[in-house]
Amino acid sequence: MVTGARHDRNLAARRLRAVTLIESVLFISVALGLIVGGLSVYQQSTLSERSASQMRMLGSIVAETRMLVDQKLNLPAVASTGDPMVLAAVVDNVLVKADAVATSYVNPSAPPNRLGWPSPIRHGWQGAMNILAVRRDGTVPHMLVYLEDIPSEVCLRLSSMSETGKTGFVEQMTEIVFQVPDGAGGFNTAKLPSLAYPLPITPDELGLPGHCGTVGGRVNVIYWIPLD
Numbered sequence: 001m002v003t004g005a006r007h008d009r010n011l012a013a014r015r016l017r018a019v020t021l022i023e024s025v026l027f028i029s030v031a032l033g034l035i036v037g038g039l040s041v042y043q044q045s046t047l048s049e050r051s052a053s054q055m056r057m058l059g060s061i062v063a064e065t066r067m068l069v070d071q072k073l074n075l076p077a078v079a080s081t082g083d084p085m086v087l088a089a090v091v092d093n094v095l096v097k098a099d100a101v102a103t104s105y106v107n108p109s110a111p112p113n114r115l116g117w118p119s120p121i122r123h124g125w126q127g128a129m130n131i132l133a134v135r136r137d138g139t140v141p142h143m144l145v146y147l148e149d150i151p152s153e154v155c156l157r158l159s160s161m162s163e164t165g166k167t168g169f170v171e172q173m174t175e176i177v178f179q180v181p182d183g184a185g186g187f188n189t190a191k192l193p194s195l196a197y198p199l200p201i202t203p204d205e206l207g208l209p210g211h212c213g214t215v216g217g218r219v220n221v222i223y224w225i226p227l228d
Contacts, residue, residue, distance in 0.1 A: 051157040054124040055169040057105060058145065058158075062170050062225060064100035065091065065133055065143050069227045077138040091133050092121050105129075113148050123147050125154065133227065141227035142174065148220050155212035155219050161193070161201040170225050176201075179220035180213045187220065 068091065069075070095101050096108075101121055113119045113128030123129040127149035136142040150158075155178070158168065165172045179187040190210045193199045206212045213219040 048157075050124045051154055054154070055158065057102065057124070058223075059169040061095065061101065061131060061145070062143060064095055064098065065131060066227055068094060068098075069133060069141055075133050075135045075141055077135040080137050091131050092118070092129075095131060096120050113146070119148075123150060125150055136174075136224065143223075143225040143227050145223040145225065146220070147222075149218050150221060152213040152215060152217045152219055155221055156203050156206050159192070159201065159206050159212065159221065160203055161199055163200050165193075165199060170223075172226055174224040174226055176224070177222035178211050178213075179222070180210060181218070 096106055105121055105123070107122050108120050110119055110122055110128070113130060117128075117130055119128035119130060121129045121131065127147065129148070130144075130146040132144040132146075134142055134144060147158075159176050159178075161167055161173060161176070165174065167173055176192045178190045178192070180190070182188045188210065192201050192205070192211065197205050
């Protein structure tokens with residue numbers, strides 16, 4: 001009788017250990033799921049906050065550049081069909097010297113952008129950023145903002161446009177130019193709005209590989225913003 005009782009107790013103990021092991025595995029699985037989910041939420045919230053911060057910074061720079069234009073800044077002329085990247089009217093240093101850019105976005109020792117331009121202003125993802133002021137088509141004052149090497153996800157957040165050309169950081173925008181890596185060391189260029197994609201510009205349209213590139217990729221973006 002004693003032997004049988006001991007056997008029953010051992011069997012119950014083994015069953016108890018087996019249940020505990022299963023529970024441990026389930027606990028670990030749930031914990032890993034919570035950790036992965038938490039990291040994903042954190043990454044998304046961080047991206048959202050950095051994007052919002054970048055939009056606030058861009059809005060501030062637009063306002064400061066308008067003030068420079070009001071002070072009769074001499075603006076060179078450029079045709080809308082011309083290459084804006086050949087211009088020498090970089091006003092980055094003027095903005096930096098006027099304390100118009102938050103110090104967290106300024107790095108005087110940063111390397112030049114891919115075009116060889118000095119780039120003391122860096123965007124929120126530490127890539128080159130340049131600001132120009134020109135007379136587009138020879139008459140209309142425009143601001144050109146060049147963001148180099150930004151994540152495609154940020155491009156989606158910064159480039160949506162309403163029926164009036166309004167974005168999250170400026171009341172009106174004339175055009176957005178995307179430079180998407182072509183995989184061979186160069187770039188494919190697209191412009192919005194276009195005949196195929198008139199206003200408003202939606203996230204679905206921006207999500208096309210020819211616009212903001214592929215998910216997880218990097219892209220250069222040029223914003224044309226009226227200054228008058």
